[in-house]
Amino acid sequence: MSQKLEQLLANNRAWAKQIKSQDPEFFTKLSTQQTPKYLWIGCSDSRVPCTQLVDLLPGDMFVHRNVANLVIHTDFNCLSVMQYAIDVLKVEHIIVCGHYRCGGIQAAMQHQEFGLIDNWLRHVQDTLNKYQNYLAAFSDEQSRMDAVCELNVMEQVFNVCENTLVRNAWKRGQNITVHGWIYSVEDGLLRDLNLSLATIEEMKAAVKHLDLKTGLIVT
Numbered sequence: 001m002s003q004k005l006e007q008l009l010a011n012n013r014a015w016a017k018q019i020k021s022q023d024p025e026f027f028t029k030l031s032t033q034q035t036p037k038y039l040w041i042g043c044s045d046s047r048v049p050c051t052q053l054v055d056l057l058p059g060d061m062f063v064h065r066n067v068a069n070l071v072i073h074t075d076f077n078c079l080s081v082m083q084y085a086i087d088v089l090k091v092e093h094i095i096v097c098g099h100y101r102c103g104g105i106q107a108a109m110q111h112q113e114f115g116l117i118d119n120w121l122r123h124v125q126d127t128l129n130k131y132q133n134y135l136a137a138f139s140d141e142q143s144r145m146d147a148v149c150e151l152n153v154m155e156q157v158f159n160v161c162e163n164t165l166v167r168n169a170w171k172r173g174q175n176i177t178v179h180g181w182i183y184s185v186e187d188g189l190l191r192d193l194n195l196s197l198a199t200i201e202e203m204k205a206a207v208k209h210l211d212l213k214t215g216l217i218v219t
Contacts, residue, residue: 019057026057036062039085041078041156042097043069043104047185050097054190062089068104068152069096070123071159082165092175094160097190098153099183105149124148127155134214150193153180154210157195161203170199 019026038061040050051061064081071078085091098105107114108124128135131151138144157180160166169176180195197203211217 030059034059034062034089036060036085036089037092038062039064039082039089039091039094040097041065041069041071041081041094041160043067043099043102045099045102048097048099048183053183053188062091067117067120068102068108068124069098069156070120070152071096071156071163072123073159073163079163079165082160082163086165086169086174086176090174092177094166094176094178095181096153096156096160096179097181097183098149098156099185100146100149101185102149102152105145105152109145109148124152127152130216131214134216150182151214153182153193154195156180157197158203158207161197161200167200 016027036059038056040061040063042048042050042063042065044065044067050063050065051058054061062081062085064078066075066078073079082094085094104117104121105124106112107117108121109128128148131148135144135147138147157178160178166176166178175198177196177198179197180193181190182193183190195206197206208217
């Protein structure tokens with residue numbers, strides 16, 4: 001085994017020892033139950049360690065991550081995670097979290113080609129096309145990219161809300177709120193995009209508000 005991998009195992013032993021010193025029964029309790037209140041849908045980027053960002057312990061958050069934190073209606077990996085989180089774990093909050101300086105967003109904006117993943121990032125390019133007039137108003141590339149990162153989070157929040165899993169949960173009165181957050185790698189801070197939806201009506205109102213803001217609806 002390489003020295004780098006041995007170091008990872010050593011780090012694990014040190015981490016487990018530290019946790020047990022704080023709570024000797026921690027792993028025993030953890031092995032018998034999983035009761036997170038949050039589902040995190042985030043980016044696979046190695047710089048965005050979700051549980052560390054919010055200072056939660058193992059067992060406190062159910063997690064799904066993919067490139068550019070996309071929620072695609074035909075992605076059965078994501079759908080399976082959502083179904084288990086909603087129907088079995090009974091999570092109360094679904095957090096869609098993107099981040100600035102996202103490589104997936106940048107690749108889509110610059111039409112970079114990496115192979116198979118280009119097809120996945122077509123979904124980001126759909127967002128670019130949808131909001132192209134709004135994005136054209138930004139004077140520099142970095143501001144435009146930051147705006148796309150935020151718009152991408154909002155679009156995925158709407159995708160979560162439009163999914164039958166969430167819609168059916170709302171219909172039967174289950175308490176679930178879907179949130180849009182974004183993370184800055186540059187300062188380590190999470191930012192609330194002021195998008196928290198708990199009903200179909202709230203989702204429709206939020207979509208209309210975004211459409212007005214970005215000029216998709218002309219008054």
